[in-house]
Amino acid sequence: MSAEVLLHTLFFAALPDGPAAERAHRLAGTLAGRHGLRGRPLRPERLHVSLSKVGMSPSPPPAKVIDLARRVGDQIALPPFKVAFDRVQSWRRSNGPVVLVGGEERVVGLNWLGHALAEGQGMRPRHFVPHVSLIWSPDFLAERAVEPFSWMVREFVLLHSIHGEGRHEVVGRWPLGGRGGLTAAANPGSGAPRQNAGRPGERRTQAAGGLGGHGDHAA
Numbered sequence: 001m002s003a004e005v006l007l008h009t010l011f012f013a014a015l016p017d018g019p020a021a022e023r024a025h026r027l028a029g030t031l032a033g034r035h036g037l038r039g040r041p042l043r044p045e046r047l048h049v050s051l052s053k054v055g056m057s058p059s060p061p062p063a064k065v066i067d068l069a070r071r072v073g074d075q076i077a078l079p080p081f082k083v084a085f086d087r088v089q090s091w092r093r094s095n096g097p098v099v100l101v102g103g104e105e106r107v108v109g110l111n112w113l114g115h116a117l118a119e120g121q122g123m124r125p126r127h128f129v130p131h132v133s134l135i136w137s138p139d140f141l142a143e144r145a146v147e148p149f150s151w152m153v154r155e156f157v158l159l160h161s162i163h164g165e166g167r168h169e170v171v172g173r174w175p176l177g178g179r180g181g182l183t184a185a186a187n188p189g190s191g192a193p194r195q196n197a198g199r200p201g202e203r204r205t206q207a208a209g210g211l212g213g214h215g216d217h218a219a
Helices: 018-035 063-075 104-120 200-211
Strands: 007-014 049-057 081-090 096-101 132-137 144-153 155-163 167-175
Touching: 007 063, 007 104, 018 096, 018 132, 018 144, 049 063, 049 104, 063 104, 063 155, 063 167, 081 104, 081 132, 104 144
Parallel strands: none
Antiparallel strands: 007 049, 007 155, 081 096, 081 144, 096 132, 155 167
16 A cells, blocks of 8 residues: 555554454445445444543654653543443544444543643533444444443553554553543533643643644544
8 A cells, every 4th residue: 555545543442342343344245235235334442432632743753742642641540431332323424433432421421621621732522422433434323222331441542543454553552541641520510621720831841842832633
């Protein structure tokens, strides 16, 4: 495959545990067969929930950018939490992903984590819809309920995704429950993270200095 079609993306993500990933992969195959969806279901090891994008480039991310992103990951202090996805739908009329989504109250922990990671990069947190892409298809699937896919999110990762080769590389991994400097908001309804007292100026300068202020990764 020619180098021109490669695209490198660096982003934070949450990964489903093994049983949930296998179930989601089987669901994708079932949906494809039942509804005539063209496209190949993503392999279980590629399933993920995108949380916050660091950057995108036609060349691999420099070591300095990866190191800065790892410092952001080191700041996060959230406890493990449970998530559940109970609906499936296409996100575009054609050539888009069929995704698992969940009610806001079932995925709020992912919003908190994504917002904390965005703030750690010096970005203003913004609303995003946590989802798991199951299959990319030119065919449309209307929203429908499915048996909930739930798991405990006990860690998050930094992924280097190489589009054009269809693979992800884990370049950072953090267990939840650590002692970093960014935590969820005191008011759960706000969905906005806050920074712990101590050295906020230092933290934001480290994070924002080399990550470029990119938005959330949507795939």
